[in-house]
Every structure is written in C-alpha cells, then in structure tokens.
Amino acid sequence: MPEPLLPLIVDSDALERVLGRDDLLVVDVDDQATYAERHVPGAVHLDYESLVDKQPPAGGLLPGDAQLGAVFSALGLSAGTHLVAYDSEKNSRAARLLWTLDMIGHRAFSLLNGGLSAWLAGGHPTESGAASPTPTRYRVDSHGPVRADKSYILAHLGDPDVVLLDARSPAEFAGDDVRAARGGHIPGAVNIDWQLAIDAAQPPRLRPADELRALLAAAGVTPDKEVIVYCQTHHRSSHSYIVLKSLGYPRIRGYDGSWSEWGNDPATPVET
Numbered sequence: 001m002p003e004p005l006l007p008l009i010v011d012s013d014a015l016e017r018v019l020g021r022d023d024l025l026v027v028d029v030d031d032q033a034t035y036a037e038r039h040v041p042g043a044v045h046l047d048y049e050s051l052v053d054k055q056p057p058a059g060g061l062l063p064g065d066a067q068l069g070a071v072f073s074a075l076g077l078s079a080g081t082h083l084v085a086y087d088s089e090k091n092s093r094a095a096r097l098l099w100t101l102d103m104i105g106h107r108a109f110s111l112l113n114g115g116l117s118a119w120l121a122g123g124h125p126t127e128s129g130a131a132s133p134t135p136t137r138y139r140v141d142s143h144g145p146v147r148a149d150k151s152y153i154l155a156h157l158g159d160p161d162v163v164l165l166d167a168r169s170p171a172e173f174a175g176d177d178v179r180a181a182r183g184g185h186i187p188g189a190v191n192i193d194w195q196l197a198i199d200a201a202q203p204p205r206l207r208p209a210d211e212l213r214a215l216l217a218a219a220g221v222t223p224d225k226e227v228i229v230y231c232q233t234h235h236r237s238s239h240s241y242i243v244l245k246s247l248g249y250p251r252i253r254g255y256d257g258s259w260s261e262w263g264n265d266p267a268t269p270v271e272t
Contacts, residue, residue, distance in 0.1 A: 005082040008246045009206060010110040012122045015040070015084060025076060025083045025133075029093040030116065038126040040086070040112075040119060044075055044133045048093045051100055052233070057180065058261035060233025062147060065140040068104060072140070076133030077106070086112035086119070090195065090204045096238040099254050102245070105142045111242055117203035146241075148228045148253040150261060150268065156228075157187055157269070163221050164189035165229045167237040168259065175272035179232055180263025184272035186230070190219040194236040197243045212247060223249050230255035230262075 005024065006014060018024055019041055026043040028035045035045045050071045053061040063071075077083060083101065085094035091111055098109050112119065120126070156162045166173050166189040173191040175183030185191065197212055198204045206212070221227055227244055231237040234256040244252045255262075262268050 004108055004110075006084065006110045008110055008242070009113050010084060011113050012119045012124050015110075015112060015119075016124050023080055023082055025081045027075060027083055027085045027094075027097065028116075029085055029087040029097055030089070034088060034116075036128060036130060038120075038128055039116070041125055041127045042131060043086075044131045046071070046075060046097065048096070051096055057264040058257050060235060060256055060258060060260060062100070062103065062256045065104075068100065069138055069140040072106075072138040073136050074133070076136055077138050078136045079106070079138075080108075082108040082110070084110045084112055086115040088116040090198055090239070091115045092194070092236050092239045095242045096235055099146065099234075099238040099241050102146050103144055103254075104140045105144050111246075114203040114205040118205055121203045146253055148255045150255075150257055150265070152253075153186065153228060153255060153262075154268070156226075162226045162228060165219075165221055165227055165237070165240060166191045167194040167229055167231045167240040169193055172232070172259070180259055181266070182263045182270050184263070184270040185259075186262060187269050187271045189230075189271075190221065192216065192219055192221070192240070194231065194239045197240065206243065206246075209247060212243060216244075216247075223247075226251040226253065228253045228255055230258040232259045234258045 026040050027046050028039045028043040029046050053063040085097045087093040101109050166185050171177035173185045199207050229237040229240045234254050241254050
C-alpha cells in the first residue's frame with residue numbers, strides 16, 4: 001500500500017505545501033456563509049446535513065449508500081483522492097465526514113489540526129466565493145467495521161473487551177442535562193467530554209499525543225479493547241473517533257444513533 005499523501009492529523013504548513021495537487025480534495029464543512037467569506041484556497045463546501053439521516057427521534061444516522069454516493073460524487077471525490085476536512089467549530093463536523101469515509105472504506109483522509117482557526121492564525125492564504133468541483137461517479141458499495149448499532153451495543157453490554165466512551169458533557173452523562181425522553185448514559189459507559197482532547201489555547205488544536213493517551217487510559221480506554229464512541233447524534237463523538245484513530249487504537253466504532261436513539265427507546269437500559 002502506498003504511503004498516504006498526508007498524515008491523519010495534518011498541520012496548516014504541510015497542507016499549504018500540497019495545495020493544487022490533482023489527487024488532493026480539501027473540504028470545508030462550515031456553514032455556507034462562513035465558507036463564502038473565506039476558506040482554504042480550492043476548498044469545496046459540504047453541507048453537514050447531507051452526511052446524516054434523521055429518523056425521529058433518532059438523528060445523526062448514517063445515510064444510505066445511494067445518498068452518500070451522490071454526496072461524494074458532487075464533491076468530486078474519486079478512489080485515488082486524498083481528502084482533507086476542516087471546519088471552524090473545533091472540527092467536529094469535519095470529523096463526522098472522516099468517520100463516514102472510514103465507514104465506506106475510503107481511508108485516504110486527514111483532519112486539518114485546529115481547523116480554519118489554525119489556518120488563519122498561521123497567516124495562510126484564503127479565498128472567497130465558491131469553488132465548482134468537477135463531479136465524479138463515486139460508488140459506495142462496502143462498509144467497514146467502524147459502526148455500532150443499538151443491537152450491537154446491547155449484545156456487548158458488560159463485555160470486558162469492549163468499552164463505551166460517552167463523549168457528551170458531564171451533565172448529559174449524569175442525567176442532569178436531558179436531551180431525550182430519558183437522561184443518563186448507556187450502562188457501563190465512561191465519560192470523556194470530547195472537548196478535553198482539544199488544547200484550551202487558541203487556535204483549538206489537539207492536545208499532544210502523550211496527554212491524550214494519559215487522559216484515555218485514566219478512564220480505562222486502552223488500545224487492547226474495542227472502543228465504541230457515542231454522544232447525542234455521533235457529531236461530537238466523531239471527533240473522539242478520529243482522536244482514537246490518530247493514536248493508533250485498532251478497534252473503534254461509532255454509534256451513529258447515539259443518545260437520540262438510545263435515550264428515546266423505553267426498552268434500552270439506562271444508568272445515571
């Protein structure tokens with residue numbers, strides 16, 4: 001397998017050096033107005049809502065293959081393209097895009113560390129307006145083992161080889177901030193707010209790898225276990241997924257239904 005064009009977590013300087021390559025696609029997952037005002041040169045815009053399927057009360061579900069194929073074709077993605085994603089909201093939207101790519105087996109991708117904020121802070125060039133990508137015919141016909149659904153989690157509750165990582169706020173985890181029919185968390189889950197992976201300084205880059213490993217290990221989230229991440233709609237937990245992947249965790253899954261599905265199902269067990 002050839003070496004990837006860029007590492008999974010890429011800094012702004014490294015990205016600027018390869019801008020303009022035919023095998024590179026930069027995707028901005030901000031809102032349309034922010035994108036139109038300024039973005040990385042050549043970046044194409046992606047509406048975050050196109051990455052999720054809502055089946056109330058569950059939100060954030062993985063769309064079907066046909067919808068994903070249409071989305072990625074419109075972006076101009078091809079099998080040999082290395083995609084770099086970013087946003088200006090601490091990269092949670094961009095991370096959901098990368099989890100989706102991992103799900104369908106397109107693993108040539110990177111996250112711009114610090115997102116648009118880091119790009120601007122480094123004095124890198126921007127452009128305004130909108131790019132017009134050349135559409136492709138991207139076919140989605142395979143799924144990797146990076147997704148967990150409700151039945152999968154129910155079957156692995158209490159499994160010592162599996163750890164559930166709740167990426168929501170401590171208040172949501174404890175059931176004090178209720179955003180579904182019921183508050184609380186999936187039994188046995190551990191809580192690491194996704195934002196703890198981000199340095200408090202500006203721009204919001206990821207904390208050093210050794211600090212991230214220590215944070216995860218302290219909660220029992222170790223590389224020898226399968227880790228299933230979730231939040232409310234697998235938006236924030238997608239960021240946790242990419243952090244784990246960047247650290248070399250070999251078995252990671254994202255629960256796309258997350259608490260919007262679990263917390264609204266009266267048949268699922270809950271802890272507070």
